[in-house]
Amino acid sequence: MLDFFAIFSKGGIVLWCFQGAGVSESFTGPVNALIRSVILQERTGNNSFNHNALSLKYKLDNEFELVFVVGFQKILTLTYVDKFIDDVQLHFRDRYKNELEQRGALKFLLNNFEFGEDFHNLLREAEDSSKAKAPASMRTFIESQKSQKTVKSMIDTKDGDKSKEQGGKKSKNAKKEGGDQAKAASQTVSKKTVENGGDGLTAEEIIERNRAKFISKQLGGGKPEKITSKSPKPQKPKGKAKRVWDMGGRNTGDLDYSGSNGNNYSDAQTQDYEASAEPLIQVDSMKGDLKGVDYESSDDDDDDDEDEEEEEEERVIVPDTNKKGAKKGGFGGMFGMLKGLVGSKNLTQEDMEPVLDKMKDHLIAKNVAAEISSQLCESVAKKLEGKVMGTFTTVASTVKLALQDSLVQILQPKRRVDILRDVLDARSQRKPFVITFCGVNGVGKSTNLAKISYWLIENGFSVLIAACDTFRAGAVEQLRTHQRRLNALHPPEKHAGRPAVQLFEKGYGKDAAGIAMEAIAYARNQGFEVVLIDTAGRMQDNAPLMTALAKLIAVNTPDLVLFVGEALVGNEAVDQLVKFNQALADHSKTDKPRLIDGIVLTKFDTIDDKVGAAISMTYITGQPIVFVGTGQTYSDLRSLNARAVVSALMKA
Amino acid sequence: MDEKIHPDVEDFSAEPLLDTFIKEIQKEEVVFLLGICVALVLVILTVVFFGNFWGSSKARNAVLLLGLCDSGKTLLFTRLLLGKFARSQTSITESSATYKSKNDRGSSWTLVDVPGHESLRVQIVEKYKAVARAVVFVVDSSVFQKDVRDVAEFLYSILTDGTVAKNTPALVVACNKQDISMAKSAKLIQQQLEKEMNTLRVTRSAALSSQDGAVGGSVYLGKRGKDFEFSQLPGRVEFIECSARGSKGEDGDVAGIDALEKSLARL
Numbered sequence: 040m041l042d043f044f045a046i047f048s049k050g051g052i053v054l055w056c057f058q059g060a061g062v063s064e065s066f067t068g069p070v071n072a073l074i075r076s077v078i079l080q081e082r083t084g085n086n087s088f089n090h091n092a093l094s095l096k097y098k099l100d101n102e103f104e105l106v107f108v109v110g111f112q113k114i115l116t117l118t119y120v121d122k123f124i125d126d127v128q129l130h131f132r133d134r135y136k137n138e139l140e141q142r143g144a145l146k147f148l149l150n151n152f153e154f155g156e157d158f159h160n161l162l163r164e165a166e167d168s169s170k171a172k173a174p175a176s177m178r179t180f181i182e183s184q185k186s187q188k189t190v191k192s193m194i195d196t197k198d199g200d201k202s203k204e205q206g207g208k209k210s211k212n213a214k215k216e217g218g219d220q221a222k223a224a225s226q227t228v229s230k231k232t233v234e235n236g237g238d239g240l241t242a243e244e245i246i247e248r249n250r251a252k253f254i255s256k257q258l259g260g261g262k263p264e265k266i267t268s269k270s271p272k273p274q275k276p277k278g279k280a281k282r283v284w285d286m287g288g289r290n291t292g293d294l295d296y297s298g299s300n301g302n303n304y305s306d307a308q309t310q311d312y313e314a315s316a317e318p319l320i321q322v323d324s325m326k327g328d329l330k331g332v333d334y335e336s337s338d339d340d341d342d343d344d345e346d347e348e349e350e351e352e353e354r355v356i357v358p359d360t361n362k363k364g365a366k367k368g369g370f371g372g373m374f375g376m377l378k379g380l381v382g383s384k385n386l387t388q389e390d391m392e393p394v395l396d397k398m399k400d401h402l403i404a405k406n407v408a409a410e411i412s413s414q415l416c417e418s419v420a421k422k423l424e425g426k427v428m429g430t431f432t433t434v435a436s437t438v439k440l441a442l443q444d445s446l447v448q449i450l451q452p453k454r455r456v457d458i459l460r461d462v463l464d465a466r467s468q469r470k471p472f473v474i475t476f477c478g479v480n481g482v483g484k485s486t487n488l489a490k491i492s493y494w495l496i497e498n499g500f501s502v503l504i505a506a507c508d509t510f511r512a513g514a515v516e517q518l519r520t521h522q523r524r525l526n527a528l529h530p531p532e533k534h535a536g537r538p539a540v541q542l543f544e545k546g547y548g549k550d551a552a553g554i555a556m557e558a559i560a561y562a563r564n565q566g567f568e569v570v571l572i573d574t575a576g577r578m579q580d581n582a583p584l585m586t587a588l589a590k591l592i593a594v595n596t597p598d599l600v601l602f603v604g605e606a607l608v609g610n611e612a613v614d615q616l617v618k619f620n621q622a623l624a625d626h627s628k629t630d631k632p633r634l635i636d637g638i639v640l641t642k643f644d645t646i647d648d649k650v651g652a653a654i655s656m657t658y659i660t661g662q663p664i665v666f667v668g669t670g671q672t673y674s675d676l677r678s679l680n681a682r683a684v685v686s687a688l689m690k691a
Numbered sequence: 692m693d694e695k696i697h698p699d700v701e702d703f704s705a706e707p708l709l710d711t712f713i714k715e716i717q718k719e720e721v722v723f724l725l726g727i728c729v730a731l732v733l734v735i736l737t738v739v740f741f742g743n744f745w746g747s748s749k750a751r752n753a754v755l756l757l758g759l760c761d762s763g764k765t766l767l768f769t770r771l772l773l774g775k776f777a778r779s780q781t782s783i784t785e786s787s788a789t790y791k792s793k794n795d796r797g798s799s800w801t802l803v804d805v806p807g808h809e810s811l812r813v814q815i816v817e818k819y820k821a822v823a824r825a826v827v828f829v830v831d832s833s834v835f836q837k838d839v840r841d842v843a844e845f846l847y848s849i850l851t852d853g854t855v856a857k858n859t860p861a862l863v864v865a866c867n868k869q870d871i872s873m874a875k876s877a878k879l880i881q882q883q884l885e886k887e888m889n890t891l892r893v894t895r896s897a898a899l900s901s902q903d904g905a906v907g908g909s910v911y912l913g914k915r916g917k918d919f920e921f922s923q924l925p926g927r928v929e930f931i932e933c934s935a936r937g938s939k940g941e942d943g944d945v946a947g948i949d950a951l952e953k954s955l956a957r958l
Contacts, residue, residue: 050786050804051765053778067780071761074781075808104784145788148773444814451810455844459894498897666899678899681813 040117040166042093042110044158045070046131049104054152069093070108081418081445081658089113098124101426102385103132103139119165126161386426386434394438395420405688407651408610411658419445443689449654450681452663456637458599462500462569465598471503471562473570473595475555476639477588478603479615480576483641483668485514487603488571489521491666493673495569496529496539503567505558506544507551507591508575515544518573528673541567551575552591559595572597579618588619589626592633601665602635604656605642612655620660635660640679641668648687653679751824751858753801754790754955757816757849758829759841760807763867766935767829768804770948771955776936782806785815792956800824812845820854825861827951832866832874832932835883843887847895850924851910859926863954870934877930881921888912889919929954 040059043066047053058066069090077088077097088095094113099106107128111117131154132139138150180186395416402412419441428437465472474491476484485508492502504522508514522542529539543558555572562570574591577584592600602619604612616635624632638656646652653664664679756764765779765786772788783806790802805815826849830842849855850862864884866877875883892912913923921928931950 045780047780048786049782049784051779051782051806052769052786053780056778067778071781074783106783145772147786148769148775148777447814448810451813453809455841457840457844457891457894457898459897460840460890463890463894494899676899 040111040115041120041162042066042112044107044109044127046105046107046127046152046154048147049106050147052147054105054147055154055158057155057158066108066110069095069110073097073108074106081415081449086421096120096124098128099421099424100128100132101422101424105131105139107131117169119169123161123165126165127158130157130161384428386423386428386437388420388424390434391420391423391438394435398438398442401691402651402654402688404649405651406609406646406649407688408613408655410610410613411655415442415445415654415658439689443685446654446685446688447681449658450664450679450684453661454663456663456665456678458665459498461598462495466500466568471559471567471570472599473559473572473597474599474601475572475574475592475595475597476601476603477574477592477619477635478576479578482576482603482605484576484603485517485521485573486671487639487641487666487668487676488573489518489525490668490673490676492521492540492569492571493525493528494676496525500568501537501566502540502569502571503558503562503565504540504542505555505570505572506542507554507558508573509545509547509549509551509554510575512547514573514575515542515546518542518544525673551587552594555591555595579615579622585618585622586626589622592623593627593629596633599665600633600636601639602637602656602660603639603641604652606640606646606650606652607642608652610655612652613659616656616659635662637662637665639666639668640664643667643677644669644675648690650684650687653684654688751822751860753787753803753819753822754825754827755816755819755823756802756804756827756829757812757845758807758867759831759838759845760809762807762829762831763935764804764807764829767827767865767867767933767948767951768802770935771802771952781808783808783811785819790955793952816849816852820852821858823855823858823860825863825955826855827863827865827955829865829867830880831868832876832880833868833871835866835875835880839883839887843884843891846884847888847891847912850912851895853910856910859924861927862921862924862929863951864928864930865951866930866932867935869932870936877932881930885919885921892919 041057042062043056043058045053045056045066047056047070056066072090073088073095076082086096086098088097092113093110095108095110097106097108105128107124109120109124111120131152134154134157135150135152138146138152399412399416402415403409407415419438422445423438423441426437428434462472476488478484488504492504495502504518506515506518519542522540525540526538531538533539543554543561545554545557551574558572559570561567572591572595574588575584577588579585600623602616604615608615620634623634627633638660640653640656643650657664667677667679669675669677756768758764760781765782766777768786768788769775769777769779772790782804785803785805787801787803789799791797791799803819805812805819828846828849831838835842846864864877864880866875866880868874896911913919917923921930931954933948933951935948
């Protein structure tokens with residue numbers, strides 16, 4: 040039932056493979072996909088991977104540098120696979136221990152690994168063991184525990200109290216019901232209703248009853264006072280009151296916005312029109328003192344507080360266990376330390392755990408998102424488990440080195456990042472190279488767009504800026520100011536008589552996707568080489584705005600979709616990127632949706648060495664960081680240096 | 692000594708210590724002093740010599756197999772070492788083994804198979820570039836047209852690396868997978884690469900500097916003012932065709948790597 044099983048070295052040489060009966064296609068493709076997306080992207084924490092119709096499970100053997108991969112159809116739920124892989128690994132190691140302990144890569148090539156017999160035996164054992172467990176059959180009523188209990192013991196005593204207290208019609212009714220049901224209780228069904236009847240009187244009733252008990256105790260056991268039970272049901276109003284709406288439908292003149300759109304925006308007088316075009320603004324609504332923060336956001340604050348408390352608890356627990364561990368090792372510590380330094384020993388999970396926890400906290404302190412840190416540390420643990428340490432290397436140094444390697448690996452771009460080259464390509468094909476900037480509010484899209492256009496102009500390209508931010512006040516003016524400054528720095532005489540930068544805008548309130556389409560057509564006609572599209576900032580959970588962005592990207596198919604994120608963001612980065620990618624994937628109509636192609640990391644000068652946001656963003660998307668913004672002037676644009684970032688991260 | 696030590700005016704200057712030191716030395720016999728000086732000089736000389744020889748003997752004993760993913764490096768590695776076929780997957784780590792070259796001197800050096808994956812190759816090349824005596828750049832000739840930009844970028848980044856530019860190892864571009872019918876010839880690949888590198892010279896030098904101010908690859912390939920050609924490079928450059936799989940398919944023992952082996956023998 041397995042499609043294939045392969046054992047290969049980490050250097051790439053297949054030692055032994057098995058292909059199930061009737062499987063015609065080779066496993067090279069899926070296994071390569073597994074390697075590229077899981078192992079090389081440091082997601083080794085989860086050990087299963089789905090590729091088309093196949094489900095792949097794998098196990099790394101770090102001592103002998105082997106990888107064991109098994110593939111089977113996704114629809115089959117085989118329960119024995121995990122244990123099976125472990126068994127195969129142990130068996131293979133034991134059998135070929137001598138060959139595998141040789142040094143050098145030739146050991147994989149010279150030796151013939153005849154594993155077929157053993158494999159089939161193990162497979163048969165595993166399949167048998169999974170069949171052996173018959174599904175548990177249901178017990179009959181006689182056998183069950185319920186038939187042995189008496190009826191009385193099953194009745195909830197809550198009912199009894201209730202029948203004493205309440206005044207008021209409703210409660211009398213409930214008491215009657217409770218009483219009836221108590222008598223009739225002999226079957227499980229009625230037991231349920233008894234409980235439900237008891238619970239039917241809400242939590243407030245229970246509070247009232249408790250209060251009554253308390254007060255009665257206070258009064259020295261006197262009569263329980265009659266408490267008017269606050270009935271949760273509202274007083275029945277006399278007849279139905281007429282619902283009053285805001286606008287009331289009384290004045291249709293208020294609803295007519297036809298005069299305010301589509302006029303010129305550069306004149307001062309038109310600012311009045313634009314003010315009235317702002318939706319939801321009611322004059323005089325902000326008079327007086329500012330209102331407090333809304334009810335909804337206080338809920339959010341509570342949630343955040345709870346989360347913080349949980350995190351703090353976790354952090355408190357971890358150092359406790361660390362201290363305990365240290366105390367235990369105290370006496371054997373002297374010799375243990377020496378033993379640990381000299382001679383080779385295997386790394387186990389327990390050895391690595393304290394070090395990995397410390398590293399995880401260190402990463403979180405450096406502004407890497409919390410779940411990314413834990414996934415990274417799990418992945419490093421999987422990679423190092425069972426590895427043989429050399430002499431004079433401590434666990435901490437090995438783990439640190441492995442973590443450093445994996446961080447550099449994450450930051451390396453997985454594809455070629457050379458925008459100038461791609462623009463040259465587009466120029467030779469006589470079509471403009473379109474770059475779209477998207478991101479949440481206030482991250483620096485417009486500023487970095489201006490920086491990038493400056494860089495492109497310096498390299499001799501002509502740029503068209505499309506102002507597709509039609510919501511924020513002043514967005515178009517901001518871009519116009521940038522355009523003027525850039526043209527002043529690079530006067531048209533130097534660029535064959537035409538301005539280096541031009542702004543394409545259609546004012547406020549219009550549809551961004553339409554403006555973008557017109558801008559690209561204009562650029563193609565006029566021979567602009569690059570089109571930079573500036574979009575409005577939007578929160579990732581604002582569904583209509585995300586739909587609008589996805590539509591803009593799906594309709595215009597830009598060459599590069601850049602997500603602009605600030606380096607100050609912490610755990611939010613994960614949420615932002617996931618939701619942005621999700622929105623882009625959901626709302627595109629094609630099979631291969633355009634997702635985020637690259638990341639622009641802004642405000643890099645504001646963080647000293649808390650550079651973790653770079654890791655979070657590249658880990659989540661797998662896309663490279665194309666630009667790094669380090670300030671607010673035109674020359675503050677850099678490319679990412681993976682090594683420098685990682686050394687800043689690992690610095691104590 | 693009658694000096695009173697005033698706690699607030701304590702003078703911790705090093706002079707009294709030096710004086711006492713010199714006095715001590717002067718008290719000893721001259722022979723002793725001479726012996727000590729000679730020993731020191733010997734130690735320094737040995738360290739310097741070892742440093743030199745170590746450096747030079749460690750130097751440049753490795754031949755790196757570089758290339759994009761799926762270009763056939765691991766199979767080529769197997770073929771060169773053992774002459775037999777081995778099925779391979781994407782490499783995660785590098786493999787190295789000693790290779791006895793087929794020339795009269797019977798010299799041997801280390802053959803290193805570097806994984807082609809983008810996230811691994813840079814780190815591993817960093818490790819081995821100082822000891823690289825030659826670079827075999829493996830190119831997949833059948834899909835070259837599609838990947839020409841990636842191939843050129845990788846080759847450019849290697850050639851403009853500071854250490855590589857200083858050591859100038861020999862460059863052998865092996866146009867692999869010639870057994871596939873759509874494979875491009877070595878000459879065509881050379882021309883295309885030269886054109887691409889020409890463009891890359893311009894775009895890469897205009898690329899942004901990295902955030903700590905370091906400008907990568909300030910090496911300029913070839914001659915300024917003229918189109919880039921591989922013959923302009925200081926080291927030896929060869930373009931050869933080969934086929935790691937061989938014309939007889941998987942089980943074939945005859946692989947078209949004779950040209951490659953001859954080229955390696957000349958190292």
